[in-house]
Amino acid sequence: PRPFTATDFAAAAERMVAARRPERSRVLVVDDDPEAIAALVHALASEQIEVVGLGDAHRLMEALAEHRPDLLLLDVQMPGPSGFDLCRILRSMPAWQELPVLLITAHVGLEFRLAAFQAGADDYISKPVLKEELRARVQARLERARLSRERAERDALTGLMLRRPFIEGLRSRLSEAQRQQRPLSLCFLDVDRFKRVNDKYGHLAGDRVLTRLGRLLGARFRREDVRGRWGGEEFVVGLLGETAASAKAILSRTMAEVAEMTFDGDGGESFRVTISAGIAESPGDGTTMEALLRVADARLNRAKTNGRNRIEM
Numbered sequence: 001p002r003p004f005t006a007t008d009f010a011a012a013a014e015r016m017v018a019a020r021r022p023e024r025s026r027v028l029v030v031d032d033d034p035e036a037i038a039a040l041v042h043a044l045a046s047e048q049i050e051v052v053g054l055g056d057a058h059r060l061m062e063a064l065a066e067h068r069p070d071l072l073l074l075d076v077q078m079p080g081p082s083g084f085d086l087c088r089i090l091r092s093m094p095a096w097q098e099l100p101v102l103l104i105t106a107h108v109g110l111e112f113r114l115a116a117f118q119a120g121a122d123d124y125i126s127k128p129v130l131k132e133e134l135r136a137r138v139q140a141r142l143e144r145a146r147l148s149r150e151r152a153e154r155d156a157l158t159g160l161m162l163r164r165p166f167i168e169g170l171r172s173r174l175s176e177a178q179r180q181q182r183p184l185s186l187c188f189l190d191v192d193r194f195k196r197v198n199d200k201y202g203h204l205a206g207d208r209v210l211t212r213l214g215r216l217l218g219a220r221f222r223r224e225d226v227r228g229r230w231g232g233e234e235f236v237v238g239l240l241g242e243t244a245a246s247a248k249a250i251l252s253r254t255m256a257e258v259a260e261m262t263f264d265g266d267g268g269e270s271f272r273v274t275i276s277a278g279i280a281e282s283p284g285d286g287t288t289m290e291a292l293l294r295v296a297d298a299r300l301n302r303a304k305t306n307g308r309n310r311i312e313m
């Protein structure tokens with residue numbers, strides 16, 4: 001094989017960055033000094049970061065609800081509640097416990113730094129603020145928050161999206177497809193006789209089956225296709241731009257791959273599994289996600305009664 005060159009590496013890195021499609025993050029800045037807000041906006045605002053300024057700390061709760069920021073920059077000394085007080089209050093509210101908060105203080109003394117962490121802040125920045133340092137600290141926090149958000153949306157066993165975030169993703173794909181007057185196919189997949197797999201080969205073996213099927217589904221299809229674990233041994237795939245017929249062709253290739261896989265039972269035996277699927281397409285079978293899920297589920301049941309290891313559309 002051809003050696004992996006620096007150009008290949010650069011191209012791969014570019015694809016990875018493009019695949020991440022970073023959404024814009026929003027930072028809320030609270031400071032009683034309009035000049036300080038202007039300076040922070042100037043330092044932070046970019047293509048990736050939108051900055052919203054707030055001069056009155058009394059309006060913090062409203063502003064949080066309205067702008068739903070990804071990160072909060074709080075001045076410490078303000079008329080009314082201090083940045084410390086506000087931070088402590090936020091940490092006692094379930095909705096804002098995880099929000100990254102950076103305190104900005106003119107004091108660099110140890111007691112101020114300790115008070116910042118005791119109030120529940122993630123970090124502090126001292127005035128005068130160094131633009132590069134501020135940007136680096138904010139970006140690091142935003143990246144951490146993004147990663148933990150992403151992890152919370154994924155099922156640990158299969159690496160696929162959990163039902164709720166998956167449904168959100170599917171909803172936006174569906175309206176995208178309808179706007180572009182393109183079809184979208186929804187596939188319900190269910191492992192055949194999985195209870196028997198657990199009974200015969202053990203629950204850990206069953207878990208390994210789900211992990212490998214999840215990885216396979218995660219690796220196949222296109223990036224914009226949505227794949228999720230519906231629950232138990234059930235998966236859902238949303239294929240943008242595919243009719244039920246073309247989705248069936250794509251899915252049968254994946255099912256053929258599954259049929260080729262061998263799994264190890266907890267007692268060392270080797271076994272195989274099959275999958276059944278039901279497909280519904282938009283707009284032909286329905287235009288809402290609920291309707292498509294209902295039709296796909298009914299067709300999955302038909303695949304089961306018609307003998308399993310098959311796709312119904």
Ligand code: GH3
Nearest residue numbers: 190191192193194195196198203206207232233304
């Ligand atoms: P069918 O072909 O009709 O789909 O039969 P089935 O046995 O697959 O269907 P059923 O719904 O009766 O059983 C599903 C089983 O999947 C039951 C449950 O114990 C098992 N299961 C659900 N989630 C997990 C999991 O995370 N790990 C393991 N090992 N088993 C699971």
Ligand code: MG
Nearest residue numbers: 032075077078
């Ligand atoms: Mg101030």
Ligand code: MG
Nearest residue numbers: 190232233234
């Ligand atoms: Mg099932």
Ligand code: MG
Nearest residue numbers: 190191192194
């Ligand atoms: Mg099953």
